[in-house]
Amino acid sequence: MAIHRLLGVVALALSQRLQFYALNNSWGAAMRKFWAATLGVFFATAAYCQVPAPAPPKAAPEPSAYCRSAAQILFQGGGDAEIANVSRSCKRGDIIAINSSAQGSVFQVGRLCDFTKSVVVMGPQTLCALAAERGLR
Incomplete structure:
Protein backbone atom coordinates (compact mmCIF):
# COMPACT_ATOMS: atom_id res chain seq x y z
CA MET A 1 0.00 0.00 0.00
CA ALA A 2 2.88 2.35 0.82
CA ILE A 3 4.44 1.85 -2.62
CA HIS A 4 1.19 2.97 -4.29
CA ARG A 5 1.12 6.15 -2.21
CA LEU A 6 4.74 6.82 -3.06
CA LEU A 7 4.08 6.37 -6.77
CA GLY A 8 1.06 8.69 -6.54
CA VAL A 9 3.16 11.40 -4.86
CA VAL A 10 5.90 11.02 -7.49
CA ALA A 11 3.37 11.23 -10.33
CA LEU A 12 1.81 14.36 -8.81
CA ALA A 13 5.24 15.98 -8.39
CA LEU A 14 6.15 15.14 -11.99
CA SER A 15 2.91 16.60 -13.35
CA GLN A 16 3.43 19.83 -11.36
CA ARG A 17 7.02 19.99 -12.60
CA LEU A 18 5.87 19.59 -16.21
CA GLN A 19 3.35 22.41 -15.77
CA PHE A 20 6.17 24.62 -14.47
CA TYR A 21 8.39 23.83 -17.46
CA ALA A 22 5.52 24.31 -19.87
CA LEU A 23 4.98 27.83 -18.51
CA ASN A 24 8.70 28.63 -18.80
CA ASN A 25 9.04 27.16 -22.33
CA SER A 26 12.00 24.93 -21.47
CA TRP A 27 10.59 21.67 -22.85
CA GLY A 28 13.92 20.05 -23.70
CA ALA A 29 15.17 20.05 -20.12
CA ALA A 30 11.70 19.20 -18.84
CA MET A 31 11.40 16.13 -21.06
CA ARG A 32 14.84 14.88 -20.07
CA LYS A 33 14.03 15.25 -16.39
CA PHE A 34 10.57 13.74 -16.87
CA TRP A 35 11.93 10.64 -18.61
CA ALA A 36 14.78 10.30 -16.13
CA ALA A 37 12.29 10.42 -13.24
CA THR A 38 9.89 8.05 -15.03
CA LEU A 39 12.67 5.52 -15.66
CA GLY A 40 13.80 5.87 -12.04
CA VAL A 41 10.28 5.13 -10.79
CA PHE A 42 9.99 2.22 -13.27
CA PHE A 43 13.25 0.61 -12.15
CA ALA A 44 12.45 1.15 -8.45
CA THR A 45 9.04 -0.49 -8.96
CA ALA A 46 10.58 -3.37 -10.93
CA ALA A 47 13.14 -4.00 -8.19
CA TYR A 48 10.46 -3.84 -5.48
CA CYS A 49 8.14 -6.28 -7.28
CA GLN A 50 10.65 -9.07 -7.84
CA VAL A 51 9.83 -12.37 -6.15
CA PRO A 52 12.20 -15.18 -5.20
CA ALA A 53 12.52 -18.13 -7.54
CA PRO A 54 10.09 -20.98 -6.87
CA ALA A 55 11.41 -24.00 -4.99
CA PRO A 56 12.34 -26.98 -7.16
CA PRO A 57 9.68 -29.70 -7.20
CA LYS A 58 10.15 -32.55 -4.76
CA ALA A 59 10.86 -35.97 -6.14
CA ALA A 60 7.83 -38.24 -6.10
CA PRO A 61 8.02 -40.96 -3.46
CA GLU A 62 8.61 -44.45 -4.75
CA PRO A 63 5.44 -46.48 -4.87
CA SER A 64 4.93 -49.21 -2.30
CA ALA A 65 5.35 -52.82 -3.28
CA TYR A 66 4.48 -56.20 -1.85
CA CYS A 67 7.38 -57.55 0.19
Missing part, protein backbone atom coordinates in the same frame (compact mmCIF):
# COMPACT_ATOMS: atom_id res chain seq x y z
CA ARG A 68 7.30 -61.31 -0.36
CA SER A 69 10.35 -62.00 1.81
CA ALA A 70 8.49 -60.66 4.86
CA ALA A 71 5.86 -63.39 4.60
CA GLN A 72 8.56 -66.06 4.39
CA ILE A 73 10.49 -64.63 7.35
CA LEU A 74 7.38 -64.26 9.53
CA PHE A 75 6.24 -67.79 8.65
CA GLN A 76 9.38 -69.13 10.31
CA GLY A 77 8.68 -67.39 13.61
CA GLY A 78 7.60 -64.18 15.28
CA GLY A 79 10.45 -63.21 17.58
CA ASP A 80 12.54 -60.07 17.67
CA ALA A 81 15.10 -61.50 15.25
CA GLU A 82 12.44 -62.16 12.59
CA ILE A 83 10.93 -58.70 13.03
CA ALA A 84 14.39 -57.13 12.65
CA ASN A 85 14.93 -59.18 9.45
CA VAL A 86 11.63 -57.90 8.03
CA SER A 87 12.67 -54.32 8.77
CA ARG A 88 16.00 -54.90 7.00
CA SER A 89 14.65 -56.70 3.93
CA CYS A 90 11.61 -54.48 3.24
CA LYS A 91 11.35 -50.73 3.09
CA ARG A 92 8.88 -48.57 4.97
CA GLY A 93 5.49 -48.45 3.23
CA ASP A 94 5.81 -51.88 1.59
CA ILE A 95 2.81 -54.19 1.91
CA ILE A 96 3.49 -57.21 4.14
CA ALA A 97 1.39 -60.29 4.83
CA ILE A 98 1.18 -61.72 8.33
CA ASN A 99 -0.35 -65.16 8.88
CA SER A 100 -3.22 -64.58 11.33
CA SER A 101 -3.25 -68.16 12.57
CA ALA A 102 0.45 -68.19 13.50
CA GLN A 103 1.52 -67.90 17.10
CA GLY A 104 2.45 -64.29 17.91
CA SER A 105 0.63 -62.78 14.92
CA VAL A 106 -1.02 -60.11 17.08
CA PHE A 107 2.42 -59.16 18.37
CA GLN A 108 3.72 -58.98 14.78
CA VAL A 109 0.82 -56.80 13.61
CA GLY A 110 1.37 -54.45 16.53
CA ARG A 111 5.11 -54.10 15.90
CA LEU A 112 5.17 -54.00 12.09
CA CYS A 113 1.95 -52.42 10.76
CA ASP A 114 1.40 -48.74 10.05
CA PHE A 115 -2.01 -48.00 11.56
CA THR A 116 -2.34 -44.67 9.73
CA LYS A 117 -3.00 -46.75 6.61
CA SER A 118 -5.50 -49.54 6.00
CA VAL A 119 -5.05 -52.93 7.65
CA VAL A 120 -6.90 -55.66 5.74
CA VAL A 121 -7.72 -59.16 6.99
CA MET A 122 -8.26 -61.63 4.12
CA GLY A 123 -8.85 -65.16 5.34
CA PRO A 124 -5.76 -66.34 7.17
CA GLN A 125 -3.66 -63.30 6.10
CA THR A 126 -3.44 -59.80 7.55
CA LEU A 127 -2.15 -57.28 4.98
CA CYS A 128 -0.74 -53.97 6.11
CA ALA A 129 1.86 -51.33 5.25
CA LEU A 130 5.22 -51.69 6.98
CA ALA A 131 5.78 -48.94 9.55
CA ALA A 132 8.99 -47.55 10.95
CA GLU A 133 10.54 -49.91 13.48
CA ARG A 134 8.91 -49.58 16.89
CA GLY A 135 10.22 -50.89 20.15
CA LEU A 136 8.30 -52.46 22.98
CA ARG A 137 6.67 -50.32 25.66
Whole structure:
Protein backbone atom coordinates (compact mmCIF):
# COMPACT_ATOMS: atom_id res chain seq x y z
CA MET A 1 0.00 0.00 0.00
CA ALA A 2 2.88 2.35 0.82
CA ILE A 3 4.44 1.85 -2.62
CA HIS A 4 1.19 2.97 -4.29
CA ARG A 5 1.12 6.15 -2.21
CA LEU A 6 4.74 6.82 -3.06
CA LEU A 7 4.08 6.37 -6.77
CA GLY A 8 1.06 8.69 -6.54
CA VAL A 9 3.16 11.40 -4.86
CA VAL A 10 5.90 11.02 -7.49
CA ALA A 11 3.37 11.23 -10.33
CA LEU A 12 1.81 14.36 -8.81
CA ALA A 13 5.24 15.98 -8.39
CA LEU A 14 6.15 15.14 -11.99
CA SER A 15 2.91 16.60 -13.35
CA GLN A 16 3.43 19.83 -11.36
CA ARG A 17 7.02 19.99 -12.60
CA LEU A 18 5.87 19.59 -16.21
CA GLN A 19 3.35 22.41 -15.77
CA PHE A 20 6.17 24.62 -14.47
CA TYR A 21 8.39 23.83 -17.46
CA ALA A 22 5.52 24.31 -19.87
CA LEU A 23 4.98 27.83 -18.51
CA ASN A 24 8.70 28.63 -18.80
CA ASN A 25 9.04 27.16 -22.33
CA SER A 26 12.00 24.93 -21.47
CA TRP A 27 10.59 21.67 -22.85
CA GLY A 28 13.92 20.05 -23.70
CA ALA A 29 15.17 20.05 -20.12
CA ALA A 30 11.70 19.20 -18.84
CA MET A 31 11.40 16.13 -21.06
CA ARG A 32 14.84 14.88 -20.07
CA LYS A 33 14.03 15.25 -16.39
CA PHE A 34 10.57 13.74 -16.87
CA TRP A 35 11.93 10.64 -18.61
CA ALA A 36 14.78 10.30 -16.13
CA ALA A 37 12.29 10.42 -13.24
CA THR A 38 9.89 8.05 -15.03
CA LEU A 39 12.67 5.52 -15.66
CA GLY A 40 13.80 5.87 -12.04
CA VAL A 41 10.28 5.13 -10.79
CA PHE A 42 9.99 2.22 -13.27
CA PHE A 43 13.25 0.61 -12.15
CA ALA A 44 12.45 1.15 -8.45
CA THR A 45 9.04 -0.49 -8.96
CA ALA A 46 10.58 -3.37 -10.93
CA ALA A 47 13.14 -4.00 -8.19
CA TYR A 48 10.46 -3.84 -5.48
CA CYS A 49 8.14 -6.28 -7.28
CA GLN A 50 10.65 -9.07 -7.84
CA VAL A 51 9.83 -12.37 -6.15
CA PRO A 52 12.20 -15.18 -5.20
CA ALA A 53 12.52 -18.13 -7.54
CA PRO A 54 10.09 -20.98 -6.87
CA ALA A 55 11.41 -24.00 -4.99
CA PRO A 56 12.34 -26.98 -7.16
CA PRO A 57 9.68 -29.70 -7.20
CA LYS A 58 10.15 -32.55 -4.76
CA ALA A 59 10.86 -35.97 -6.14
CA ALA A 60 7.83 -38.24 -6.10
CA PRO A 61 8.02 -40.96 -3.46
CA GLU A 62 8.61 -44.45 -4.75
CA PRO A 63 5.44 -46.48 -4.87
CA SER A 64 4.93 -49.21 -2.30
CA ALA A 65 5.35 -52.82 -3.28
CA TYR A 66 4.48 -56.20 -1.85
CA CYS A 67 7.38 -57.55 0.19
CA ARG A 68 7.30 -61.31 -0.36
CA SER A 69 10.35 -62.00 1.81
CA ALA A 70 8.49 -60.66 4.86
CA ALA A 71 5.86 -63.39 4.60
CA GLN A 72 8.56 -66.06 4.39
CA ILE A 73 10.49 -64.63 7.35
CA LEU A 74 7.38 -64.26 9.53
CA PHE A 75 6.24 -67.79 8.65
CA GLN A 76 9.38 -69.13 10.31
CA GLY A 77 8.68 -67.39 13.61
CA GLY A 78 7.60 -64.18 15.28
CA GLY A 79 10.45 -63.21 17.58
CA ASP A 80 12.54 -60.07 17.67
CA ALA A 81 15.10 -61.50 15.25
CA GLU A 82 12.44 -62.16 12.59
CA ILE A 83 10.93 -58.70 13.03
CA ALA A 84 14.39 -57.13 12.65
CA ASN A 85 14.93 -59.18 9.45
CA VAL A 86 11.63 -57.90 8.03
CA SER A 87 12.67 -54.32 8.77
CA ARG A 88 16.00 -54.90 7.00
CA SER A 89 14.65 -56.70 3.93
CA CYS A 90 11.61 -54.48 3.24
CA LYS A 91 11.35 -50.73 3.09
CA ARG A 92 8.88 -48.57 4.97
CA GLY A 93 5.49 -48.45 3.23
CA ASP A 94 5.81 -51.88 1.59
CA ILE A 95 2.81 -54.19 1.91
CA ILE A 96 3.49 -57.21 4.14
CA ALA A 97 1.39 -60.29 4.83
CA ILE A 98 1.18 -61.72 8.33
CA ASN A 99 -0.35 -65.16 8.88
CA SER A 100 -3.22 -64.58 11.33
CA SER A 101 -3.25 -68.16 12.57
CA ALA A 102 0.45 -68.19 13.50
CA GLN A 103 1.52 -67.90 17.10
CA GLY A 104 2.45 -64.29 17.91
CA SER A 105 0.63 -62.78 14.92
CA VAL A 106 -1.02 -60.11 17.08
CA PHE A 107 2.42 -59.16 18.37
CA GLN A 108 3.72 -58.98 14.78
CA VAL A 109 0.82 -56.80 13.61
CA GLY A 110 1.37 -54.45 16.53
CA ARG A 111 5.11 -54.10 15.90
CA LEU A 112 5.17 -54.00 12.09
CA CYS A 113 1.95 -52.42 10.76
CA ASP A 114 1.40 -48.74 10.05
CA PHE A 115 -2.01 -48.00 11.56
CA THR A 116 -2.34 -44.67 9.73
CA LYS A 117 -3.00 -46.75 6.61
CA SER A 118 -5.50 -49.54 6.00
CA VAL A 119 -5.05 -52.93 7.65
CA VAL A 120 -6.90 -55.66 5.74
CA VAL A 121 -7.72 -59.16 6.99
CA MET A 122 -8.26 -61.63 4.12
CA GLY A 123 -8.85 -65.16 5.34
CA PRO A 124 -5.76 -66.34 7.17
CA GLN A 125 -3.66 -63.30 6.10
CA THR A 126 -3.44 -59.80 7.55
CA LEU A 127 -2.15 -57.28 4.98
CA CYS A 128 -0.74 -53.97 6.11
CA ALA A 129 1.86 -51.33 5.25
CA LEU A 130 5.22 -51.69 6.98
CA ALA A 131 5.78 -48.94 9.55
CA ALA A 132 8.99 -47.55 10.95
CA GLU A 133 10.54 -49.91 13.48
CA ARG A 134 8.91 -49.58 16.89
CA GLY A 135 10.22 -50.89 20.15
CA LEU A 136 8.30 -52.46 22.98
CA ARG A 137 6.67 -50.32 25.66
